[in-house]
Amino acid sequence: MLTALTGADWELVKFYLSPIQSLLDDDRVTNIMVNRYDDIWADDLERGMYKTALAFADDAAVATLIEQISNALAQYFDPVKTPIINARLPDGSRVCATLPAATPAGCTLSIRLHRRHGLDLERLEQGGTINTAIKELLLEAVTRGDNLLVSGATNSGKTTLLNALSFAIPQRERIVVCEDVAEIKLNAPNVIQMEAQRHESEDTPSLTLASLLATSLRQRPDRIIVGEIREPDAAEVFFQALNTGHRGVYTTLHANDAGAALKRLVSLTMGRSTLPFKVIEVEYLHNLDLFLHMDYLEAGGVRRLTEICVVKAGQLKPLFLYDAIDDTWGSSGSGYMGSE
Structure with a gap:
């Protein structure tokens, strides 16, 4: 190393x-x-x-x-x-x-540590972060080009999951990555990786995540990966990418559960929108397919993908929920066929 x-x-x-x-x-x-x-x-x-x-x-x-x-x-x-x-x-x-x-x-x-080779979904399954059924669902979602949001607290494994998902992207596709701090490691041949820059001097304007996202839309991407959304400008451009027909858009967000992630994403967007909260929930989230929530479990010192939810009419509908007592996942029984 x-x-x-x-x-x-x-x-x-x-x-x-x-x-x-x-x-x-x-x-x-x-x-x-x-x-x-x-x-x-x-x-x-x-x-x-x-x-x-x-x-x-x-x-x-x-x-x-x-x-x-x-x-x-x-x-x-x-x-x-x-x-x-x-x-x-x-x-x-x-x-x-x-x-x-x-x-x-x-x-x-x-x-x-910035490892040159991240963990793929198979390794996450072997480590207990996900199970076989979840791995298959995620592989299908990535192959289909679903739009995904990964939430979690600090050190929960958000970026690790995002990296693992990227391993399933078909090699023929062009990927543009936008990050505040370069952390995402891609196993792909056609990649542009951009990093935001903060400058104290007025003579050198800062290069924001929002400006990187806006640039990515003009670079003929098949997939857009956003390191983490923290500011209203970035949230607004992220939804522009979703609502202009781009598929395979991924990002992460700091939150304590999937429901809190949904509220935070909408709240950030309201910072740059005059639309009511409920309208943003329904209209802006229409093209966001899956919420994936990661947790670091202090008791066992392990990370688990604890919530997998589909977005329907601005609401989260659980597909899989993690049970920490049994270290297992329960399925809602409802099928998932991606964006309709």
Whole structure:
């Protein structure tokens, strides 16, 4: 892992990363969290979050690693003036680090790993995130070109599910991806990946997710994938894509359940619309086929696709609901044939 880190500066970084090298080499691990030099945790879809037996030599070793990462990225480093470091490594992995000025108990380091090969639906089934019936339903939905929204809280596995769905997109199709932060990994030959940019200077206007979405509509996409909708402008352009006949449009949204996701999506859209709430619910959601809700279950430390709902007349109708007691899914018994 981190093979994209080349050059003398990165050789130093890799040297100081050696205490956690086994986690970097484990394809199942998605996040590494150093709470203290001797308190290191890992997270993956199959095992959940767990404490490891790994440790750095001392707090100074973690501080040196953070400094070397900053140096390799040519970022300003001062343990007092800049005690919080946010960075993206050349391979796409994201780093958030703090120094004792921000965390008096010692340095912390969080690495969200950008794996070159994401999990497909088969792997999600093997890991228990979905079952066979749900896998088949999702494969059919993606093949058919249904429009999908994936909701969930932070660290619930929204992006992982979106990645898995993308593996089922036919190879002949052209895909345009729009994200605030590049996280989606596609196994496809005809892809454009765009990333929003925020600028403080008035001379350099920000490149927003809404502007990326508007651009994507002019690039002859067969599929449009939106990393996460957070703002009214992006929600409005997302619905423009749906309501102008585009099929195979996917996005994610932060919410605690599918019903809350529906309300939040409509509320965001109202920020750029004069239509009443109920009209938006019915008219704007007419071309959105499935809501998929992901949950991270603290008790078991696992992630599950807990709700699969179809949109009918602005309302959510459950197709599958997860039972945490039995670790099984119940079906509503109603068939699903996609957009009609």
